[in-house]
Amino acid sequence: MSDKRVGVYVCHCGHNIAGTVDVEHVAEWAWGLPNVAVSRDCQFMCASLGQDMIEEDIREHGLTHIVVASCSPHMHEKTFRGACERAGLNPYLFEMANIREHASWVHPHDKDGATDKAKALVSAAVHRVLQQQPLEPLQVDIRPETLVVGGGIAGIQAALEIADAGFPVYLVEREPSIGGHMAQFDKTFPTLDCAACILTPKMFDAGAHPNITLLTYSEVEQVDGYVGNFTVRVRRKARHVDESLCTGCGTCWEKCPKKVIDTVFEAGMGYRTAIYRPFPQAVPKYPVIDTENCTYYQTGKCKICEKFCPTEAIRFDMEDEYVDLEVGNIVLATGYDIFDARRIPQYGYGRLANVFTSLEFERLTNAAGPTEGKVVLRDGVTEPRSVAIIHCVGSRDKNTNEYCSAICCMSSLKFDHLVMEKTGAQVYNFYIDMRPIHKGYEEFYHRILDEGTQFIRGRVAEITDAAHSPEEEGKLIVIAEDTLIGRQRRVPVDMVILAAGLEPRADAQGVAHMFGVGCGDSGFFTERHPKLDPVATMTEGVYIAGACQGPKDIPDSVAQGAAAAARILGVIFRKQVALEPIRASIDESRCSGCRICNTMCPYNAISFIEELSVSRVNPALCKGCGTCVAACPSQIITGAHFTFEQIMAEIDGILVDVHTAPPEHTAVEAV
Amino acid sequence: MKTSQDLTFHDRVVALTPGGEALEQCLQCGSCGGSCPAGADMDHTPRGLFAMIRAEMEDEVLRSNTPWYCVSCYACTTRCPQQIPITDIMYTLKQMAIQAGHYDHPHATKFSETFIGFVEQRGRSFEAGLATRYHLYHHPTDMVRLGMMGLNMLRRNRLPLRPKSIREVDQLQAILAEAKAIAAKETYR
Amino acid sequence: MTRQAYTYYPGCSLQHRSHAYESSNRNVAQALGFDLVEMDDWNCCGATEYFSLNRLPAYALVARNLARAANEGADELVVPCSACFLNLHKTDKQMAQYPDLARSVNQALAAGDLHYTPGTVRVRHLVEVIISDIGFTELATRITRPLYGLKLAAYYGCLIARPDSIFDSTEHPTTMDRLFEVLGAESVPFALKTFCCGGHMAQISAETGFEMIHKIVKNAAENGADAIVTVCPMCQLNLDVYQNSANKLFDTDYQVPILFFTQVLGLALGLKPSDLGIGQEFVDAMPAINKISEVPPPKPKRERRDKQALPMPVMPE
Incomplete structure (x- = not known):
């Protein structure tokens, strides 16, 4: 072990770490850890100065292993492995101690405790890195699809x-x-x-x-x-229409006798037939049969679409493929899904006829929608003379969704304009804060102000039909505090539009699980980095x-x-693409062939070799999760980079006494 | 440990209210003011009061009639998007106003005090005594109107004239005395 | 299924001004086959008054009841008054949520040789007990005199709906409406079903209180209610005793009787109005009760879909 020379680098991360952890002391103390040949602290290890320092120390001091104590490996493991590689050191002889997320950020009020913890984490990394082995990344081909x-x-x-x-x-x-x-919308802002x-x-x-x-x-x-x-x-769900024969002529849905409320494309505002194409510009142009509502599938009789189809494209016997x-x-x-406004019962959606959601209003105002673009009340004929638009419905509310849905301010402003343009009605906006933050958005807000929309700053308390005065009779009364004057207001209107928030798809968790994202x-879905890597994921x-x-x-x-x-x-x-070589491997000479690991592997990466009666890992499929390592009754499966020796050394390291005095050491010159 | 002198007014309101920390999260959205069934009679809406607490306007806040018009219906509390225990904060403000001797319109306090006087004495409330004592002291002119109502209540067997007591009044009084002693010492929750 | 016996906390109001509620509760319990066993030496919950004056004694006052109920071996406490329910439920919940509060309250209780571990006693409102433990299906089989033709406004008030809903919604509960339909009555739309009755406002700021009372009575009357049904003696008192005062203030003449839910339930179970305390109310309930018909009202014709109208949102089950 004596020929191993470890370099330890403790990062200040500006004040992020140094504000809480005594980094100079941690670096001094680390000199006492086994095989440490260099120990330094540095303002920003991730900057080129820090990286250059690692490279030069490897060359000048003959370092064989590197430990950086800084932020999360998610953030900069790649950075420091790169520095090692450039200096000719195998990147897997590098280890990172996270003294930011695991010490300074979580113990901001306990400087001594955070410093002790940082020392223990550095010690663990040093002990561990001494056990690490050089590894080579796996190169895999990328399919172009x-x-x-x-x-x-x-x-x-x-x-x-x-x-x-x-x-x-x-x-x-x-x-x-x-x-x-987007296909459901009429106009787009700004x-x-x-x-x-x-x-x-x-x-x-x-x-x-x-x-x-x-x-x-x-x-x-x-x-x-x-x-x-x-x-x-x-x-491929059965369309029950043969795409190779269908011309999209529309005879089938014109003849179909079964009408149902279209809760998807028309947002519940219009009807469609059981065989349907959601909208005229649909791509592809072929219809599908909704078997849950089709009379033939429910009663065994009808088949009118088949009778009238000029190209004989209807296939009742088609099955999913x-x-x-x-x-x-x-x-x-x-x-996304739109927030279900019924979860805020005091807004009356589903109970009070003339309370609409934003998506319903999109269909109402769409020239191809159920009213051909006429803005009318639920009766289908009466134009509203006053309209209230309620912001933040299912957004900025810990009882529903805490986050801001980002689009509702702007879509509400768009509705203001459309209502006024189409009906001349007086429009009231009830908002908490206006957030028109992108290019041209603030200007659009000003345009709407110019057009005469009223803005009342206050989150709506409730919408009721219980009138208290003659002028409220027959109206919807929007009750809110006008926070700019500090008084309750009751605003009677004909129509209310709820700017419903955006939510994850109802099945987002399942989809995330299937694709291995968080x-x-x-x-x-969680991005790899909220600022610097917004479209990649951890997979x-x-x-x-x-x-x-x-x-x-x-x-x-x-x-x-x-x-x-x-x-x-x-x-x-x-x-x-280079894959992490962190993979399991089986010592086939000692494998009993019990096949427990075969069934435990969540990635189907282990197969059984019949002729040898042993199990073998396909390194390309293996994700290095370690399940088989723990499951093997003979303890003969090893996870590269997570070996028994490495884990035990890490535990030994974290348990050292952190209160020993820093040792005397030969000064190293700054590089 | 901080003493009450070190704490700002805002901090004391927070400290005296279970879950009061949420007050720091107020968005000033006005859901509370809009929801309040008695809001029209308040000199400040709850939201306005919270901004004043932030601004350390202790005197104005403790002289406000707002907490005294609170009917404890919790409409504001359940609708608050930041889950601030608004009704409980109103209780805290009433208590602080009484302690500071700040409340200028004492009807509500006196009603509460009269009510609680019976409870502390006997362990049960006493409707007839409450009405008589409270109105005799504070609204003697109302007594005629109330007398008619009292008679109507009596006729319907809804107003017994003799107060009831619990058996172990001593136990209750010992508990309340201890609670008051702890409360007097309590500067911090 | 329902228990044989429940530990019962009646609360002060049921001992004097709301006798009617107490007698209807007892008789309905008997008719449904369970006992309400009054806990020993309970004390007042402090209503909304004590919390305004001094927080810690207010919690201690309530906790004495919880501790004594626990000592009796009760794991549930059934409460017919919404204000008592709220105070007992809230004290139990907040003692669990805030350990410092629990410590101070128990320090006070110790002066009376008592201790309460939060979570020991589950505080329940009587209406929730009857609806959850017996259930609509079972209740339907017990109905001997359906309330055909009676239009009722289900008035939940604040304190069973908020802050911790024991019903389906803090804003727009429908459980009691479903109960009325089981009883054969009709439940009318009632926007102000959880609007506050004003609590003690009628006493300390009469006009504020009367305005709130007036709003509720007006809304129920305009929706055709023959009676408003409550689950709380305070709500009943305000809406009943002050209804005429509110009428005077607003120059109206509403005469909507205010009944307790056990009174209408009792009628449907075949009990006599006098056994249910009916007759103690200020606004006479008999005209409404006399409306009850022997035969079910004709089913309203299904309206044809208006070709022009847009569909209403589809409500989930």
Whole structure:
């Protein structure tokens, strides 16, 4: 062991660590740890100065192992491994001690305790690193195909960018058509251009692109593999319409006698038939049969669509099919659900007829919607003379969702304009704070102020039909404190629009689990880094884009779709990717062939070799989780970089007495 | 350990209210003021009062009629998006106002004190005695109107004239005396 | 299924001004086959008054009841008054939530040789006990005199709905409405079903209190209610005793009787009005009770869908 020479570097991280932990003392004390040849503290280890220092010390002092005590490995392990590599040291002879998240940030009021803990963590890292072995990364080939899950604007953008660069894309969409929420909107803020006018060309391009395979009315059921080599099983739900024969002529849905409320595309505001195409510009143009509502599937009689179909494309016996796709990378662009306003009963949605949600209003004001764009009350005919728009419904509220939904201020301003333009009604906005934060948004707010909308600063307490005075009779009364005058106000109106917040998809947890990504407190998918890596996830090869990552508007969703595509194209162009060599391996000479590990492995990475009666790990499939290591009754499975010796040394290290005096040591000159 | 002298007014309101820390999270949204069934009669809405607490306007806050118009219906508390225990803060403010001798409109205090006087004495409330004593002292002119109502109550067997007591009054009084002694020492929750 | 016996905390109001509630509770319990066993030597909960004056004695006052109930071996305490329910429930919950508070309260209780471990006694409101433990299905089989044709406004008031809902919603509960339908009555829409009755406001600031009372009575009357049904003696007192004062202030003449939920339940179980304390109310309930019909009202015709109208949001089950 005596030939090993460890370098220890303790980072101040500005005040982040040094404000609480006595870093100079930690570095001095570390001189007393086994085999430490150099120990220093430094303002910012991640800066080039810090990295250069590691490289020069390795060369000048013949360091064989490196420990950096700083932030989380998530943040900078790669950085410091790079420094080691540049100086000719195997990067797996580096170890990181996290004295920021694990010491200074969690014990801000206990400087002595935090310093002691930092010393113990540094000691653990030194003891451990002495046991570490050089490892070589695994090189794997990258398949050029990409899977995009979700055909909203973010997914369409990602698919088009990759396809335009010349690589194949599978675009999977749960609904019968791509287009997502944007296809339901009439106008888009702040420019008020028509959503369909800017979206349908992109939908058409995605549908017609030679590099894009559309899989609509389909859902991903299973995902296996790893970056570069995923296997994805997709269930193609039976459309009951033969796409090779259907021309999308519309005879079937015109003749279909069964009408149901369309709770998806029309947001419950309109009706559709049992065989239906969600909207005229749908891509693809083929209808589907909703078997839960179709008279034939319920009673065994009808088949009117089949009778009238001019191309005999109806297939009542069609069944779900499964396709297995091989892809190198995945983009999740699964979007959002709108907040269910019934969860705030005091706003009366579902009880008071003329309380609408924002999505309902989008359909109401859409020229292709159930009223052909006429803004009317629930009776379908009366124009409102006064309208209240309630902000922050299911947002900024710990009883529902604590986060800000980011888009509601702007969509409310858009509604202000549309209501006034179409009906001339007086519009009242009830808001807590106005947040028109992007380019051109504040100006749009000013335009709406100019147009005469009233803004009342106060979160609405309740909406009631219990009138207290003759002028309130027959109206909806919006009750709020006008916080700018400090008085309760009761504002009678004909119509209320609830600016409902954006929520993670109801099945987001399940989807996250299937693709191996995380969900944050709010339930949206977690990005690799909130600022510096917003479209990657902790799983290599899986990216996220659009509102599935957090509430965002169309420009931001498009930007993320494009960003995810750029990241993936970079990987595809490299053709290969290096994987962490942290893998399990089985000592086959001692394997009893009990096969316990085969069934325990969550990644199906262990197979049984019949002729040798032993189990063997496929390193490309193994994720290094350690389950088999713990499960093996003979204790003959080793996890590289997490060996028994390494873990025990780390434990020995963390248990040393941290109150010993720092030793005398030969000064090292600053580099 | 801080003593009450070291604490700001805001800190004391927080410290005297179970879960009072949430007050620091107030967004000034006005859900409370909008929800209050008695809000129209208050000189400041609860939200306004919270801003004044932030601004250390101790005198104005403790002289406000707002807590005294609170009917303890908890509408504000359940609707508050920051889950501030607003009703309990109103209780705290009433208690602080009484201690500071600040409240200028003593009807509510006197009603509470009369009510609690019976409870501390006998362990039970006493409707007839409450009405008589409270109104005799504080609203003698109302006695005629109330007398009619009292008669109506009596006729319907809804107003017994003899107060009831619990059996172990001594035990209750010992507990309350101890609680008052602890409360007097308590500067910090 | 219901227990044989529940430990019962009646509260001061049921001993004097709300006798009617007490007698209807007892008779309904007997009819439904369970006992309400009054806990020994309970004391007043302090209403909303004590918390305004001195916080810690207020908690100690309530906790004495919890500690004594626990000493009796009770794991549940059934309370018919919403204000008592709130104080008992809140003290138990906050003692569990705030250990410092629990320590101070127990220090005070020790002066009376008592101790209370939060969570020992589950505080329940009588209406929740009857609805949850017996259940609508069982109740339906006990109905001997359905309340056909009677239109009732289910008035929950504040304190069983808030701050900790024992019903389905703090804002718009519907459980009691479903109970009325089981009893054969009709439950009318009632926007102010959880609006506050004013509590002690009628005493200390009469006009504020009367205005709140007036709003509630007006809303129920306008929706066609023959009676308002409450679960709280304070609500009953305010809406009943001060209804005429509120009428005078607003120049109206509403005469909506205010009944306790056990009174209407008792009627449906076939009990006599006099056994249920009916007759003690200021606004006479007999005109409403006389409306009860022998036969169910005709089922309203299903309205044809208006071709022009937009569909209402689909409500989940």
